[in-house]
Amino acid sequence: QVQLQESGPGLVKPSQTLSLTCTVSRGSLSSGSYYWSWLRQPAGQELEWIGRVYMSGHTNYNPSLQSRVTISIDTSQDQFSLKVNSVTAADTAVYYCARIFDVSGTGRYFDYWGQGALVTVSS
Amino acid sequence: QSALTQPASVSGSPGQSITISCTGTSSDVGGYKFVSWYQQHPGKAPKVMIYEVTKRPSGVSSRFSGSKSGSTASLTISGLQADDEAQYYCCSYAVNSFIYVCGTGTQVTVL
Numbered sequence: 022q023v024q025l026q027e028s029g030p031g032l033v034k035p036s037q038t039l040s041l042t043c044t045v046s047r048g049s050l051s052s053g054s055y056y057w058s059w060l061r062q063p064a065g066q067e068l069e070w071i072g073r074v075y076m077s078g079h080t081n082y083n084p085s086l087q088s089r090v091t092i093s094i095d096t097s098q099d100q101f102s103l104k105v106n107s108v109t110a111a112d113t114a115v116y117y118c119a120r121i122f123d124v125s126g127t128g129r130y131f132d133y134w135g136q137g138a139l140v141t142v143s144s
Numbered sequence: 145q146s147a148l149t150q151p152a153s154v155s156g157s158p159g160q161s162i163t164i165s166c167t168g169t170s171s172d173v174g175g176y177k178f179v180s181w182y183q184q185h186p187g188k189a190p191k192v193m194i195y196e197v198t199k200r201p202s203g204v205s206s207r208f209s210g211s212k213s214g215s216t217a218s219l220t221i222s223g224l225q226a227d228d229e230a231q232y233y234c235c236s237y238a239v240n241s242f243i244y245v246c247g248t249g250t251q252v253t254v255l
Contacts, residue, residue, distance in 0.1 A: 060246075067147055068182075068190070068233050070244040081242040084145060117189060129237045130180035130195035137189055 023048035025118050027138035033112075034144050039105040043118030043135060050096045051076050056121040057101045058131065059092060061114040069114075073121060074101055108142045115139050148173060148234055148247035155253040161222040164250045166234035167215060172245050174215030178237035181210060181219045185230045193232075194219060221252070229254045 029041035043057070050057060058073040072082035074092045082090050086105070094101040105112055115137040122128040149167040156162040166173065166181075173179055179197045182190035192201055194210035197217060207222045217236075221228055234247040 058244075067249045068235070068246040069147075070235070070246060073244075083243060122195075128195060129178040130192055131182070131190070131235070132192055132195075132201070134189035134191075 023120060023133045025120065025133055025135035027116060027118050027135045029138060029140070031139055031141060033108055033140060033142050035109055035142055036107055039103070039108050039112060039140055039142070041103045041116055041118075041138060041140070043101050043103075045099045045101075045120075048099075048120070048133075050094060050099055050101065054122070054124045056123055057092075057094060058119045058121050059103045059116060060119060060131075061112075061116045062137075063111075063114040066114075071103065071105075071116075110142050113140065113142045145172075145238070145241075145243060145245045148236060148245055150232075150234060150247040150250045152248070153251045153253065155255055156221075156224045157255045158224055158226065160224050161220060162224060162252065164219045164221075164232055164234075164252070166217040166219070166236075166247050168217075168236055168245070169215055171240070172215075172236040172238045173212065173217050173234075176237065176239050177212075178239070179210070179212060179217040180235050181208075181217075182233045182235065183228075183230045184233065190233060224254055226254050228252060 024046045056073040059071040089106045091104045118135045119131040120133040122132040181194040184190040
C-alpha cells in the first residue's frame with residue numbers, strides 16, 4: 022500500500038516562504054502512471070487544489086496561486102515538495118499531498134493521500 | 145476557476161437514500177468524464193468513493209453510486225448508515241486547462 026507523509030514547519034511568519042515535503046513509500050515517483058499533487062484546506066472550509074508535478078518535473082498550477090507557488094520533485098529521494106512565497110494569514114490551512122492516478126488519460130483522481138500537515142501563518 | 149457548487153448539508157435516516165449534487169460549467173464537470181467524489185471524516189484525509197463519474201474503486205461499498213447530467217454530477221448513497229456521516233467533496237479535472245477544481249463540500253448527517 023502506497024503511503025504519503027507530509028513534513029515541514031508548522032508555523033511560518035507572514036511574508037516568508039512556506040515549505041513542505043511529501044515523502045512517498047511503497048510507491049515509485051518514477052512511474053509514468055501518476056502525477057503528484059498538493060491540496061490545502063483551511064479550517065472548516067473547502068478543499069483547494071494547489072498544483073501537480075510529473076516525474077519529468079513538468080508542473081501545472083491553480084491559476085489563483087500560480088504566481089506564488091512552486092512544486093518540485095526528487096525521484097531519487099522519493100519526495101516532492103511545495104513552496105508558497107509571500108504567505109499571509111489566508112494561507113493558514115491543512116496541506117495535503119496526494120497521488121493522482123492517471124493511466125493513459127484515464128482515472129485522473131486522487132487515489133492516495135497523506136494525513137495532512139497544519140501550517141499556521143502568524144508572527 | 146470557481147469552486148464547484150454543492151449543497152451545504154444533506155440529511156437522511158438510516159436505510160434511506162440521499163443524493164448530493166455538484167454543479168460546475170461546461171469547462172469542467174460538463175465537458176469531461178473526470179468527476180470524482182471524496183468522503184472526509186473529521187480530522188482525517190479524504191478518501192475516494194467514485195471516479196470517472198460512475199466508477200467505484202476496489203473496496204468501496206456498492207451503496208455509493210455516481211451520475212452526471214449536463215454540468216451537474218451527483219453522488220447517491222443508498223441504505224444510509226451511521227458511518228456515512230461525513231463531509232463529501234466532488235472534484236473535476238478540466239482537460240483543456242490541465243487543472244483540478246473541487247466543490248464547496250456537503251455535510252451528510254444521519255438522523
